[in-house]
Amino acid sequence: MKLDDLISGVLDSRVGRSVAAKAGFPEATVLRRGEAFPTGAIALGTVEPASGSLVPDALAALGVTAQPALVDTPDARSTDAEGRQRPPAYPGRLGAIVVDATAASRIGQLEQVRAMLRPAVKALEPSGRVLIVAADPATASEVETAAVRQALDGIMRSVGKELRYGATCNLIQIADGSTASELAQVLRFALSGRSAYVDGQPFVLSPLPPGLDQLDQREGRIVVVTGAARGIGAAIARRFGAEGARVVVVDVPVAGQPLAGVANEVHGTALQLDITVPDAGDRIARHVTERYGTDAHIDAVVHCAGILRDKLLANLDEQRWAAVLEVNLAAQFRINDVLLDPDRPGGLADGGRIVAIASTSGWAGNRGQTNYAASKAGVMGMVRALSAQLVDRRIAVNGVAPGFIETDMTASIPVIDREIFRRSSSLLQGGRPVDVAEAIVFLADPATPMNGQVLRVCGQLVVGR
Amino acid sequence: MADLRNAVIVGSNRIPFGKVGGAYASASNIDMLTAAIDGLAARFGLAGERLGEVGAGAVLKHSRDFNLTREAVLSSALHPATPAYDVQQACATSLTAAVQLSNRIRVGQLDVAVAGGVDSASDSPVAVSDRLRRTLIRLNAAKTPLDKAKTLAHVRPSDLTPEVPKAAERRTGLNMGQHQALTTAQWGITREAQDELAAASHHNLAAAWDSGFFDDLVTPYLGLTRDQPLRPDTSVDKLAKLRPVFGDGPDASMTAGNSTPLSDGAATVLLAEEGWARSRNLPVLARIVDAETAAVDYVLGNEGLLMAPVHATARLLGRTGLALQDFDYYEIHEAFAATVLCTLAAWESADYCRDVLGLDAPLGSIDRAKLNVHGSSLAAGHPFAATGARILGSLAKMLAQRGSGSRGLISVCAAGGQGLVAIVEAC
Numbered sequence: 034m035k036l037d038d039l040i041s042g043v044l045d046s047r048v049g050r051s052v053a054a055k056a057g058f059p060e061a062t063v064l065r066r067g068e069a070f071p072t073g074a075i076a077l078g079t080v081e082p083a084s085g086s087l088v089p090d091a092l093a094a095l096g097v098t099a100q101p102a103l104v105d106t107p108d109a110r111s112t113d114a115e116g117r118q119r120p121p122a123y124p125g126r127l128g129a130i131v132v133d134a135t136a137a138s139r140i141g142q143l144e145q146v147r148a149m150l151r152p153a154v155k156a157l158e159p160s161g162r163v164l165i166v167a168a169d170p171a172t173a174s175e176v177e178t179a180a181v182r183q184a185l186d187g188i189m190r191s192v193g194k195e196l197r198y199g200a201t202c203n204l205i206q207i208a209d210g211s212t213a214s215e216l217a218q219v220l221r222f223a224l225s226g227r228s229a230y231v232d233g234q235p236f237v238l239s240p241l242p243p244g245l246d247q248l249d250q251r252e253g254r255i256v257v258v259t260g261a262a263r264g265i266g267a268a269i270a271r272r273f274g275a276e277g278a279r280v281v282v283v284d285v286p287v288a289g290q291p292l293a294g295v296a297n298e299v300h301g302t303a304l305q306l307d308i309t310v311p312d313a314g315d316r317i318a319r320h321v322t323e324r325y326g327t328d329a330h331i332d333a334v335v336h337c338a339g340i341l342r343d344k345l346l347a348n349l350d351e352q353r354w355a356a357v358l359e360v361n362l363a364a365q366f367r368i369n370d371v372l373l374d375p376d377r378p379g380g381l382a383d384g385g386r387i388v389a390i391a392s393t394s395g396w397a398g399n400r401g402q403t404n405y406a407a408s409k410a411g412v413m414g415m416v417r418a419l420s421a422q423l424v425d426r427r428i429a430v431n432g433v434a435p436g437f438i439e440t441d442m443t444a445s446i447p448v449i450d451r452e453i454f455r456r457s458s459s460l461l462q463g464g465r466p467v468d469v470a471e472a473i474v475f476l477a478d479p480a481t482p483m484n485g486q487v488l489r490v491c492g493q494l495v496v497g498r
Numbered sequence: 499m500a501d502l503r504n505a506v507i508v509g510s511n512r513i514p515f516g517k518v519g520g521a522y523a524s525a526s527n528i529d530m531l532t533a534a535i536d537g538l539a540a541r542f543g544l545a546g547e548r549l550g551e552v553g554a555g556a557v558l559k560h561s562r563d564f565n566l567t568r569e570a571v572l573s574s575a576l577h578p579a580t581p582a583y584d585v586q587q588a589c590a591t592s593l594t595a596a597v598q599l600s601n602r603i604r605v606g607q608l609d610v611a612v613a614g615g616v617d618s619a620s621d622s623p624v625a626v627s628d629r630l631r632r633t634l635i636r637l638n639a640a641k642t643p644l645d646k647a648k649t650l651a652h653v654r655p656s657d658l659t660p661e662v663p664k665a666a667e668r669r670t671g672l673n674m675g676q677h678q679a680l681t682t683a684q685w686g687i688t689r690e691a692q693d694e695l696a697a698a699s700h701h702n703l704a705a706a707w708d709s710g711f712f713d714d715l716v717t718p719y720l721g722l723t724r725d726q727p728l729r730p731d732t733s734v735d736k737l738a739k740l741r742p743v744f745g746d747g748p749d750a751s752m753t754a755g756n757s758t759p760l761s762d763g764a765a766t767v768l769l770a771e772e773g774w775a776r777s778r779n780l781p782v783l784a785r786i787v788d789a790e791t792a793a794v795d796y797v798l799g800n801e802g803l804l805m806a807p808v809h810a811t812a813r814l815l816g817r818t819g820l821a822l823q824d825f826d827y828y829e830i831h832e833a834f835a836a837t838v839l840c841t842l843a844a845w846e847s848a849d850y851c852r853d854v855l856g857l858d859a860p861l862g863s864i865d866r867a868k869l870n871v872h873g874s875s876l877a878a879g880h881p882f883a884a885t886g887a888r889i890l891g892s893l894a895k896m897l898a899q900r901g902s903g904s905r906g907l908i909s910v911c912a913a914g915g916q917g918l919v920a921i922v923e924a925c
Contacts, residue, residue: 279543286710289717290533293540297575303540305713324543326779 061455061462062199064229065160066471070097071128071224073158078102078149079133080142088133088166090213091220102130103152104145120152127153129162129224134185135207137167138178146188159198164223165189166216169206169237182206186235193233193493194459201232201460201493208482210240215482222475230436230468232459233493239484242384242427252277255331256477257317259308259368260338262288264440265390267295268466269335272474274299281320281331283308284338308338308364314371318379330382333477334372336365336389339408341442343401354404361408365389365415375426384427386477389416390469391434391487397495409434413487420485429484431476436491439463458492504772505603506782506925510891511538512765513719514726515879518619521722522762527556527563530719531570531616534764534884537717538612539575542768542780548577550608553595554766555586556616557882557913560623567614586883588912589831590791591615592765593886597789597920599769609774613890614766615883621762630657667913669797674804674913675834679745679752681802682836685843689751692835693737696756696876699832703873704730711872715891727759727879756835761879765887767894772925782925783898784906786890789920790814796915801854804837806917807909808844812855814919820905822861825921827868827896827906829889832875837911872896886910890922897924 065071077092077099092099103109105120113119130153132146146165153163165185173179186204193202203223207216219236222228256273260266261282273280280301284292289305296303304320306313321329339361342353372381381387394402395409413432420430437443437454443463446454455463472490475481513533516522522530531554539545554567563569568582587594592615599611626634633652640646666673672680682692706712707724732755742750744757775782792810794801807830815822822845830838842864844850851860872892875885886908893906904924911917 286713286716287718287723289537289723290719293537293717296540296543297536297545300543300545302543303537303717305717307710310710322779323781324779329779 061460062159062197064199064226064460064462066226066229066467069226071158071161073126073128073161074123075099075128075224076102076123076130076153077133078104078130078145080135080137080145083133083136086133086135087207087211087213087216088131088135091216092131094214094217095221095224097224099131102132102149105148105151120155123152123156125156126158127156127161128158129164130157131220132163132165134165134167137181137185138173138175140177140181140184143181143184143188146185150188150192154192154196157196157200159200160226160229161196161200162224163192163196163200163202164205164220165202166205166207169208172209189235190233190493196459199229199460201228203228203231203233204235206235206237208238208240211238211482212240215241218478218480218482222481227471227475229471230460230464230490230492231472231488232491234489236483236488237486238482241480241482242424254278254333255281255321255325255329256333256335257281257283257321257331258335258337259283261295262292264442265435265438265466265469266337267291268470269337269473270295270299270301272467272470273477274301276474278332279325281317281324283317308368309359311367313364314368317368318371318377321379327378329378330380331372331385332382332479333386333388334368334381335473335477336368336387336412338364339390341402341405343405345401346403349404357404358408358411361405362411362415365412369419373423373428381428384479386479387419387428387430388473388476389430389432391416391432393434393436393489393491393495395434416487417485424484431483431485432487433469433472433476434487434489434491435464435469436489436494437463438469438490439465454494458494460492462492464490464492502604503606505600505769505785506772506775507784507786507890507894507922508768508770508775508780509538509542509783510715510765510767510887510894511541512716512884512888512891513537513763514716514722514724515761515763515881515884516620516722517726517879518760518762520620520726520762521720522618523620525618525720525762526621527559527566527616527618527764528569528573530618530762530764531566531614532573533717533719534614534616534766535570535574535576535612538766538768540717541714545575546577549580550611551599551602552576552580552582552612552614553585553599554582554612554614554616555584555591555595555883556618557586557588557591558617558619558622559586566616587918588914588916589833589880589882590886590910590912590916590918591883592767593890593908593910593918593920594791596767596769596887596890597786597918600786603769603771608771610768610770612766612768614764614887615881615885616764617881617883618762619760619881625661627657627659627661629654633657667796667803675744675752675757677796677803678834678836679750680799681805681840682752682834683745683749684802685840687751687836687839687843689738690734691839692751692756693734695832695835695838696737697732697734699835699870699873699876700729700732701873702871703728703877706872711895715895725878727761728877752834752836756876758833758875758880761881763879763881763884765884765891767887767891781898784894784922784924787921787923788814788818789918790817791916791918793917794915801915802840803915804833804911804917805840805844806915807911807919808841808917809855810917810919811845811907811909812851812857812861814921815861818921820921822864824905825864825868825907826900826904827871827893828864829870829874829893829906829908831885831889831910832870833880833911835876838870841909886918890920893922897922900924
């Protein structure tokens with residue numbers, strides 16, 4: 034038996050779990066996943082004085098009947114048998130609380146947020162949700178307003194770290210011109226189990242461009258996923274397949290056998306292609322026209338193909354450097370160049386979506402990963418810059434930064450390190466490939482009002498935007 | 499004939515070919531054929547589709563695999579309501595299947611079909627001796643324990659020796675290499691010419707792999723990502739060092755290096771009515787224009803065992819009015835390097851073409867630069883029934899790349915003194 038197996042065996046045993054719990058390592062909760070909303074009541078609290086907020090209409094659009102949030106004011110408190118002051122308590126488990134802080138512009142108003150969250154965090158069910166809706170600090174005209182809006186980000190991140198049993202806290206920053214249906218699209222994702230591993234994350238909304246027929250465009254959409262033979266890429270392909278998309282799965286020729294399996298599973302088509310070859314973009318576009326018609330266009334491209342060649346910088350040669358930057362970054366540029374040519378048959382459609390996989394390493398850095406972090410931070414830079422260029426064509430470009438996800442790749446990390454990675458997240462566990470896939474399908478959805486964002490799917494593993 | 503529809507080759511898929519006892523040592527024919535069909539389904543989005551028919555076969559076949567192709571279809575991603583049948587014509591198996599299915603599409607009986615072949619030299623059927631087999635059948639029929647005991651008493655130790663399949667002709671007892679050695683000597687084919695052809699096969703195939711030519715023709719299987727018999731670094735000098743294994747005397751020239759290795763693998767080709775393919779936005783690469791099968795009387799030694807394709811070529815060209823030089827590519831299956839060289843020599847021989855084929859003039863010589871340009875069986879390996887589909891799939895792609903109207907000739911020799919030749923033309 035290998036040492037790793039021995040250690041993980043002990044950690045998984047009943048005795049091991051009991052010892053770990055006594056040592057202060059609480060057990061990870063099985064997260065609520067999929068379309069399901071929380072089972073308990075959803076409370077809505079509003080920072081006053083409010084007027085014309087989108088939140089009530091957005092909740093109504095989701096069919097949510099929210100109950101008023103309890104507020105922890107001195108008058109509302111009771112005194113228990115030992116004479117201690119107790120905040121007001123919800124009668125049962127709370128599924129979620131939505132705090133509408135769009136009106137918050139003065140420091141004093143933040144007290145209202147505290148007063149609404151205090152009773153709620155105690156009552157939250159496992160995998161419950163705390164969602165704060167606010168305006169974007171970048172659009173504030175007054176300094177204090179900007180400070181207050183940014184303060185909400187700090188509250189959100191800290192609450193995320195305090196919540197237990199799979200509950201998460203996220204912030205939704207609406208923009209000038211956002212609509213209730215756009216907010217509903219984000220709230221649906223954030224309330225549902227699809228956002229299970231998204232925690233401590235601001236969602237920054239950009240209004241959808243006009244002229245986009247937003248809904249019910251998921252069936253039959255043509256989606257290209259690179260790196261789709263295994264792990265996260267395969268999960269992405271499966272998730273799009275479940276939505277009824279026509280999925281083109283791409284991976285290197287040597288991964289052809291698992292790639293064919295994924296293609297057949299999702300009733301899509303397989304393209305064996307090394308994305309670093311000079312004509313990779315041409316071959317993707319040609320495959321699309323040769324399978325879906327000469328006038329076919331891609332509705333979404335997901336750049337998931339990526340490699341690791343970890344070495345401490347002191348030992349890092351030019352081959353390991355180049356391989357990672359080539360696959361993870363340069364190849365995407367060349368492919369995008371071809372697919373973004375508006376006259377290109379089989380290219381990206383107007384109103385289409387690009388989603389690129391970044392990594393939390395790109396934000397936080399990682400020992401032995403200068404090449405990888407360079408490539409993934411580069412992806413984030415690309416997402417921001419490219420998104421601004423394509424507004425006229427109504428093309429949105431976003432990214433997803435996975436944290437520690439349980440895949441074949443991360444299974445090769447030594448067991449102790451692996452356990453540390455898991456425990457370092459607010460959710461005390463690694464994510465699953467499907468968690469990343471859910472975020473990508475969300476960002477690739479034509480109704481999602483986000484552009485130029487990189488969404489972390491890391492269970493709040495590290496700091497980041 | 500005016501009412502015939504157009505049957506086209508949409509594309510193909512095979513698994514890399516393995517060496518005997520190599521990567522596919524524990525894979526069965528059904529496993530490999532299923533993998534080849536699954537890769538084809540993935541490439542062309544056929545998962546869950548009910549196709550018109552799948553026709554495929556194997557040369558070395560276990561008796562339990564009588565329904566090999568249907569079983570592979572059921573294991574595959576295709577719709578389980580896809581019918582299938584087994585076909586077998588030795589090394590011409592999958593090309594014969596492609597011709598049959600193409601014709602069925604042309605007459606309107608099918609819209610879409612898969613032709614294929616598979617063989618495993620690693621998982622070959624081993625049978626009991628005829629005497630033991632008959633004894634066991636009688637044992638099964640025996641009613642009383644005493645009868646059974648009496649029947650078993652007939653078994654002799656020598657009956658227990660298993661029968662291993664041999665590539666030997668039943669009527670002559672000679673194996674294929676021994677037969678080819680006779681023809682090689684008859685045509686005076688030199689060792690040097692054979693080794694040159696073998697080296698070229700390896701170098702051409704290696705270049706094709708390096709260029710990505712097989713990216714949309716092959717799907718890896720069981721960790722094998724390239725053809726296992728391929729030796730990119732072989733050379734005429736290295737091949738010259740090998741000892742002859744077929745033929746006798748100082749002139750024996752056929753070695754393991756210029757003969758095809760025993761191999762495992764599977765290959766498939768997707769055929770469809772042209773309108774069906776176009777309506778589904780599938781590629782339309784090429785079509786089988788015509789094909790001819792010939793057989794020769796090798797038993798009395800009047801003709802070489804593997805010379806039948808030469809006869810078929812003469813008849814096919816006569817029927818279509820084409821000259822041997824009217825082709826952009828020639829794919830002559832490399833059963834042995836000498837088989838290809840004997841075929842070329844026969845085409846060029848005025849005497850042979852006149853006396854044996856009854857032609858006024860020799861078929862003539864061909865531009866060797868158009869021959870097996872991406873390698874053939876010597877380098878790729880030769881899982882018997884899979885070879886025809888391998889050749890047809892690669893040739894259809896080459897022709898489509900070259901352009902509409904370009905033409906290729908396939909020549910495949912087969913056991914039993916048979917040969918199949920087909921004309922393929924880019925759409």
